[in-house]
Amino acid sequence: MSALRARLAAILLVACLLFSGQALITPQSAAAADPGYLMVHFTGDGSTGQQMYLSHSTDGLHWNDLNGGGMVLRSTVGTKGVRDPAFVKSPDGSKYWIVATDLCIGCGQNWDSAVNNASRNLVVWESTDLVTWSQPWLLNVAGAIPDGRNAWAPEAIWDPETNDYVLYWATNATLNGVLKHRIYYARTSDFRTITTPQVYIDRPGTQNIIDTQIVEVPAGVGSYRYVRASGDGQITLEGSNSILGTWTNLGNLSGIGLTGSQVEGPMWMKFNGTGKWALYLDQYASGGGYMPVLTTDPSNPAAYQKPASTSYNMGGTKKRHGWILNLTAAEESRVLARWPNTAVNRLQSYNFQDRYVRHANFDVRIDPNVSPVDDSRFRLRPGLTGSGTVSFESVNFPGYFLRHSNYDFQLVYNDGSSQFAADATFRRVAGLADSTWSSFQSYNHPDRYIRHYAYELRLDPITTATGRSDATFRVTS
Structure with a gap:
């Protein structure tokens, strides 16, 4: 009997380990009543691909293109192309913004001119319901940066310490004799006026940094209130307890075979009702689009795991650098009603x-x-x-x-x-x-x-x- 009990205990232990590992790779589906997720993104180069597209997911891993895969917003300002969009939602849920790069590769501009002499503006839309959007406007964020040559990949987060939004983006500029992309920031309350831009992230030497996105982590998970992922030659993780405070380097994702030469455009998502996150990464080098990397602790590089390719589906269009919003039930209802797959x-x-x-x-x-x-x-x-x-x-x-x-x-x-x-x-x-x-x-x-x-x-x-x-x-x- 003792041998049998030992054998049963061993089998049970193995089963538990297998189950726990699988639970990390495949997050539990949210309850049927839980609302899902909304991704804003662009799809590629050219005047059509560089516009705003939306996709919806009920589980955070399987995505459906809204509006029949067609664009949902088109920029009529600046270069008339937009990339790298980010959602911003006010703390009380009464307003939303989309901020995006004013850039149109393949429609009058190439990458060399985009790096050295491009728009210093961002494109902004505003909404009170997530479905009816204002006309876009241009927000000049890099014009006041000495030798600022562009403004790319904007993001924004509400800062309770300053009671406004920290807007951050990449600009190629000369500082201390070094020309490269750094992350700058400014504060804003309305995305129409900003404070004087300041350097936010500057890597050593000539190392560029272009993409970064911050996620707020609840108490009890890791050692930091905020974690940011950045594309800087690696996918570097950093932690801080203050958005504008000191950030600590936590490591990178090279341990699971992901570096900045392969992936870019980090995009966070918190799974509803679980202690799990996805860090979506754009496989730009292979043209593979986004893939989710899963974790239970955003601040621990060793906790990230690649999913099986069969465990997620990105839908019919290629998703390029974007942003994911966890929806309320009311938001989801409005969004799905506004952009059904009408012929x-x-x-x-x-x-x-x-x-x-x-x-x-x-x-x-x-x-x-x-x-x-x-x-x-x-x-x-x-x-x-x-x-x-x-x-x-x-x-x-x-x-x-x-x-x-x-x-x-x-x-x-x-x-x-x-x-x-x-x-x-x-x-x-x-x-x-x-x-x-x-x-x-x-x-x-x-x-x-x-x-x-x-x-x-x-x-x-x-x-x-x-x-x-x-x-x-x-x-x-």
């Missing part, structure tokens, strides 16, 4: 069937051979005024909708007003010239329909056979 469609003219509705310089008309073709692609969203109606959102200018004003049509950014919603909402009815096609009746002028006249889109009453043909369209892919 992309075109509106083909009934009586000029080689022509499609398109925007050009924000005016709206019907044209043949539309180039770029995305100018003629729209998502037929549930109407901004309510169910049973539709609104037309541009694919390549997300947040912009077809709207009538003085019975003329333009592509206009949704300002969230009730007037905008009414002007941009229509009832889809049987085609006035052919019932197998469609016509679109104005929500707030129900005696008028969308029609083309001299190829321009208008909102008119329809009284003739020509008018009925002009007001008839096929919704097609």
Whole structure:
């Protein structure tokens, strides 16, 4: 019996060890009622890839592209491209910001010019609900830095010691005779004005540092309140009990085979309801996109483990340097309702069937051979005024909708007003010239329909056979 008990005890011990190791690699799924996670990111170079995209996860490891994998915000300022976005949420949850690098590689700028003479601005959006965003604005953060040549990879964190946000980013500048990227910081309360930039992180010699992100750690985990991960030739971990205080070097991730020559863009995520974190790293050298490295103690380099490649899925688009927000139930509900995977469609003219509705310089008309073709692609969203109606959102200018004003049509950014919603909402009815096609009746002028006249889109009453043909369209892919 004693031998049998010993054997059973040994088996039990091995099982426990295996289970505990697996628990680290594969975090327990949150309860079904728990909200999930929202990632903001870009997808690659070029004017389309360098915009804002969103992905959602229920467990933090398996991601679904929102909006059908299409962009959700487009920069219309600065270089008109954005990279390296970060979410910022106010402590009371009443405001959100996205701050991002103003950079467009492959659309008028190459890496050499980006390093030595690029935008000194960041791009900022603001929201009160995480779904309706302001127009973007530029925030000059590096213009006051002597010989400051760019502003990259911004992040921000609320500092309870100063009762405002610490905004930090990388700038290539000459200091003490050495030109390299350092991390600078400034304080802000509104992301419109900042204090004078100061050096935040400066590595020895000529070592550059570009990417860094801070996570707040709860009491009882490790020895520090804050841990930051930085791309500086390694993925270096540092700890501090004050955001603007002294930071201690804790080591790096080279022990698990990850260095700065392989990965960049560290992005933290705390799993809901568990004592586990993921540090997502962008496998830029291999083009592999993000992978999660898992830990129960962000301050201990020895506690990190790579997951099995089958234990996570990043979704259909490549995720590049971004930020992950733990959602509340209300936030998740709003986000999923705003960006469902609605199909992309075109509106083909009934009586000029080689022509499609398109925007050009924000005016709206019907044209043949539309180039770029995305100018003629729209998502037929549930109407901004309510169910049973539709609104037309541009694919390549997300947040912009077809709207009538003085019975003329333009592509206009949704300002969230009730007037905008009414002007941009229509009832889809049987085609006035052919019932197998469609016509679109104005929500707030129900005696008028969308029609083309001299190829321009208008909102008119329809009284003739020509008018009925002009007001008839096929919704097609």
